[in-house]
Amino acid sequence: MSETARWALPLLDAGQAQKEMTVNEALARVDLLAQPGVAAVGRDAPPTDPASGQAWIVGAAPTGAWAGQAHTLAGWTAGGWRFVAPREGLTVWSDADGCPATFAGGTWRIGSLAAQRLEIGGVQVVGAQTAAIAVPTGGGTIDAEARAVLGAVLAALRTHGLIGAA
Structure with a gap:
């Protein structure tokens, strides 16, 4: 046949x-x-x-x-x-898990989603992961270090589309 x-x-x-x-x-x-x-x-x-x-x-x-x-x-x-x-990429809804299961790499992956970016209402809210923010060191000038780390956190959030530009 x-x-x-x-x-x-x-x-x-x-x-x-x-x-x-x-x-x-x-x-x-x-x-x-x-x-x-x-x-x-x-x-x-x-x-x-x-x-x-x-x-x-x-x-x-x-x-x-x-x-x-x-x-x-x-x-x-x-x-x-x-x-x-x-076949690779087949996705089904799993009632028991309350989320999708996708066949990828020879196995079923429950609740795992793969994407290049996430948009809500046409606005990107999450993008590709960027480098980690460095941990502050020292401690002599706490205010300057704290402001630098907060600035880096805000920049990372903007890069990921989680917050708007200043």
Whole structure:
């Protein structure tokens, strides 16, 4: 049987009998991938009484009906378990964690977001990390050192877009 390159969805073959089985299998997998949400991430044993449409991210050491399906998206359907192997960057909502889980570097990362910058209302509020602010030393002229450190803190906050310009 031929499959799609990205998600290994089954394709119809010319002259194929029972085409509805292939189409239904593809639709069941697409249903798992369209706006995916899972009950939990990293579970190794399948639940005993799943409801149709529920999904989980399989853990690293799966057992039972999930054996051999480590890190896949597992969904329960009227026809039984369906599995979809994740691709780099696939993001799902984890109900158990209350945040997104993203497949990156061969593992699922819960609640970790990667970005170049953060904007709120079109205004950058966080940018790339800059060098650390030096710890004040000495102590003979406390006021001058304190003002210099505060100036550096304010400059760093402005650079990160957390406060406006003076």
